[in-house]
Amino acid sequence: MLSNLEQQPADALLALIKLHGEDPRADKIDLGVGVYRTGQGATPVFGAIKAAEQKLVDTQDSKSYLGPEGDMGFVHALMPYIFGQDDPAKGGRIEGMQTPGGTGAVRLTVALAKRAGVGRIIMGLPSWPNHAQILGDLAVELVSFKHAGTDGKVDMDALRAAISGGQSGDAIMLHGCCHNPTGIDYSNAQWDEIAALIAAKGLLPILDLAYQGLGAGLEEDAYGVRKVLDAVPEALIAYSCDKNFGMYRDRVGAIYVMAENSEVLGRVLTNGFALARAAWSMPPDHGGAAVRLILEDPGLTAMWLDELDTMRTRISQVRAKLAAAGQAGSIDLTPLGHQNGLFSVLPLSSEQIQTLRSDHGIYMAGSGRVNIAGLTAGNIDKFIADLAVVSG
Ligand SMILES: Cc1ncc(COP(=O)(O)O)c(C=O)c1O
Numbered sequence: 001m002l003s004n005l006e007q008q009p010a011d012a013l014l015a016l017i018k019l020h021g022e023d024p025r026a027d028k029i030d031l032g033v034g035v036y037r038t039g040q041g042a043t044p045v046f047g048a049i050k051a052a053e054q055k056l057v058d059t060q061d062s063k064s065y066l067g068p069e070g071d072m073g074f075v076h077a078l079m080p081y082i083f084g085q086d087d088p089a090k091g092g093r094i095e096g097m098q099t100p101g102g103t104g105a106v107r108l109t110v111a112l113a114k115r116a117g118v119g120r121i122i123m124g125l126p127s128w129p130n131h132a133q134i135l136g137d138l139a140v141e142l143v144s145f146k147h148a149g150t151d152g153k154v155d156m157d158a159l160r161a162a163i164s165g166g167q168s169g170d171a172i173m174l175h176g177c178c179h180n181p182t183g184i185d186y187s188n189a190q191w192d193e194i195a196a197l198i199a200a201k202g203l204l205p206i207l208d209l210a211y212q213g214l215g216a217g218l219e220e221d222a223y224g225v226r227k228v229l230d231a232v233p234e235a236l237i238a239y240s241c242d243k244n245f246g247m248y249r250d251r252v253g254a255i256y257v258m259a260e261n262s263e264v265l266g267r268v269l270t271n272g273f274a275l276a277r278a279a280w281s282m283p284p285d286h287g288g289a290a291v292r293l294i295l296e297d298p299g300l301t302a303m304w305l306d307e308l309d310t311m312r313t314r315i316s317q318v319r320a321k322l323a324a325a326g327q328a329g330s331i332d333l334t335p336l337g338h339q340n341g342l343f344s345v346l347p348l349s350s351e352q353i354q355t356l357r358s359d360h361g362i363y364m365a366g367s368g369r370v371n372i373a374g375l376t377a378g379n380i381d382k383f384i385a386d387l388a389v390v391s392g
Pocket residue numbers: 034100101102103104106128175180208210240241242243248251252253
């Protein structure tokens with residue numbers, strides 16, 4: 001039977017990591033993999049996480065099973081940051097469960113939506129490639145629209161048309177902030193309009209918040225999610241702590257459900273538990289427990305907020321430097337200054353991307369997506385110069 005399986009392509013970004021690792025050039029630049037890097041090019045464990053992990057080692061007295069919902073202390077501790085200090089559970093209409101990373105959360109939002117009868121999900125492209133893969137795997141139809149124009153701005157007309165073409169039983173997937181891969185986010189005014197349009201059309205919003213705190217700030221980055229939740233009766237939210245706590249490999253995430261009342265909410269969650277039980281039984285505990293210990297301790301919370309601030313500030317400084325360079329050959333870098341988060345897409349051809357890799361040791365995804373945090377004071381000038389040479 002197994003020989004019936006067809007060869008699958010390697011994950012493009014993972015293949016890129018390998019290629020970069022094998023490149024002997026000392027001045028090579030990795031703009032591929034989506035992790036934060038310091039000005040020295042490192043992706044260190046947060047000090048707050050180290051302290052929480054030590055506390056966990058010292059105090060954890062059992063590794064017995066939890067339920068499919070995971071660590072509910074972790075799930076609840078995050079809620080004021082996502083939904084606001086003032087009634088984060090919206091009078092008992094929001095509850096969550098822990099998931100293996102944001103990926104587990106996204107998968108569960110789509111699986112739950114499908115169980116509820118959703119057959120199509122409206123989503124802007126380009127998007128995080130795994131969104132479409134998850135939809136494909138769960139046999140939910142993707143109805144796509146153009147997320148952004150060549151001017152580096154959100155294509156609001158395409159979004160309006162996609163929403164207006166929505167049918168009963170459709171959901172819409174939106175990035176809460178720091179759009180991956182474009183970095184092109186909705187303004188607050190655009191979120192106001194989007195929330196009203198989704199509510200008027202009766203679409204089920206699925207909001208993916210994987211980078212809270214890496215854009216304009218923790219509160220600012222939650223604007224869209226909160227605005228949509230204020231406008232609609234029900235929604236699904238996928239959350240990742242893997243970037244804003246630097247926990248990538250520890251797989252820390254959560255799904256939240258907002259239902260029209262607590263009775264429906266309870267029923268939705270039992271479906272979430274059943275889906276989780278069949279997929280991964282329960283999420284890995286360690287990372288969620290460490291995040292909970294941080295959020296339960298004001299000292300560690302302050303330390304985490306400070307580290308998150310440092311990340312955000314560095315990302316925006318690199319963006320400002322790129323924008324200040326203006327034109328690099330045929331590439332206008334100025335829009336990168338007002339984009340958000342780790343990623344932006346450069347309008348390069350595949351030949352140009354290949355030349356940057358082979359002739360200059362600059363590694364980026366085949367889509368032209370660059371990880372802004374891969375640029376440092378030591379390599380940014382070379383990057384801009386090489387970009388100018390290659391793009392002419
Ligand atoms: C938009 C988006 N959603 C979800 C995720 C999943 O994050 P995690 O690493 O926590 O699974 C990512 C990660 O790259 C992402 O970019």
